[in-house]
Amino acid sequence: MAKVALTPMQKRYAWHARMERMIKRHISRRDPEAEYSTQTELAHDLGITRTTLSNIFSGRQLPTLTMLARICVACNISADEVGQLVIALGEIE
DSSP states (O other), rough: OOOOOOHHHHHHHHHHHHHHHHHHHTOSSSTTTTTTTSSHHHHHTSSOOHHHHHHHHHTTOOOOHHHHHHHHHHHHHHHHHHHHHHHHHHHHH
């Protein structure tokens, strides 16, 4: 079966879906182990607005590599996962 090439927009949405899955497990009101209970708390720690963070999660805005690194550090995401996100981000831009 031939592999179908994704359009740039499809790549962008796939990247955001992957990032959102990684980050959302660290933001939960119900899980006491989660680092943050709301996106607002995470955004505050990152020094950005909740709207900006929401735009990043929803695919309306791509984060800079610096912001991506800050999000991953804040959520204790492994270096391997960060590497996968950066490689995927490079394929989009």
